[in-house]
Amino acid sequence: MKRAVFTVLFGNYDDINHLLEFEIKNQLFDIFIITDKKLPLLSKSPIIQIVVKRRFDNTVTESRYYKFNVFEVLKSEEYIYFDANRRLNHQILSRIFDIGGRSNVDIVHFYHPKNINYSQEVHDCSKQNKLTGDEFDNYLNNKDEISILTDGVVLTENSIFYFRNKVSVKIYLNSIFGLYCCFVPRDQLSSLLIRSVVNVDLFNIEFKSYDDVGFDNIYYKHKKKMSLISKILSNLK
Numbered sequence: 737m738k739r740a741v742f743t744v745l746f747g748n749y750d751d752i753n754h755l756l757e758f759e760i761k762n763q764l765f766d767i768f769i770i771t772d773k774k775l776p777l778l779s780k781s782p783i784i785q786i787v788v789k790r791r792f793d794n795t796v797t798e799s800r801y802y803k804f805n806v807f808e809v810l811k812s813e814e815y816i817y818f819d820a821n822r823r824l825n826h827q828i829l830s831r832i833f834d835i836g837g838r839s840n841v842d843i844v845h846f847y848h849p850k851n852i853n854y855s856q857e858v859h860d861c862s863k864q865n866k867l868t869g870d871e872f873d874n875y876l877n878n879k880d881e882i883s884i885l886t887d888g889v890v891l892t893e894n895s896i897f898y899f900r901n902k903v904s905v906k907i908y909l910n911s912i913f914g915l916y917c918c919f920v921p922r923d924q925l926s927s928l929l930i931r932s933v934v935n936v937d938l939f940n941i942e943f944k945s946y947d948d949v950g951f952d953n954i955y956y957k958h959k960k961k962m963s964l965i966s967k968i969l970s971n972l973k
Contacts (some may be wrong), residue, residue, distance in 0.1 A: 812938030
């Protein structure tokens with residue numbers, strides 16, 4: 737398989753009805769969903785389900801693992817990852833693949849549509865309760881060093897990105913997941929930090945805006961804002 741588009745869904749976090757918009761199989765790439773339970777809704781769609789065994793107690797960590805380590809369950813030459821709640825179509829995906837193929841780049845990241853640096857994103861996440869108090873304090877304790885490290889490094893939004901099957905790319909993506917687990921649980925922040933310290937000359941990264949591919953950045957709300965108790969119960973299932 738040359739080209740694969742994939743998303744991940746664990747813990748029944750997103751409504752996936754909109755994925756049925758992919759009614760017709762595309763001849764240029766296949767679309768996959770990695771999950772821990774067979775999804776009857778998609779049984780007659782062209783979307784291929786990859787059912788895996790859970791390896792983490794936390795469903796969010798599980799999703800991030802396969803987001804950045806898809807190579808373990810899906811073999812391809814080129815990939816596009818997208819969050820399950822993003823509205824996409826064949827045309828947008830084809831344009832992204834064209835950017836990667838035409839420019840012969842290894843990774844295509846998209847600029848964050850709102851924030852431009854680490855500090856702005858951390859404060860935004862904190863306001864939206866996407867970071868705990870301890871996680872925010874961890875940033876405050878290290879903000880001077882982080883500011884120096886990330887100066888001039890582009891902030892991206894990782895709800896959709898393109899990448900190739902290369903050793904250097906695998907190391908980069910796996911490093912994002914590792915930092916996500918041990919330092920800050922927001923992968924766009926982890927990827928920013930990784931790009932600030934690794935030799936990015938090992939692979940060719942191209943940065944684009946959503947306008948470049950006609951992506952309107954519309955997404956569907958998660959099924960519900962999960963309470964702490966709900967998250968615990970979900971992870972125990």
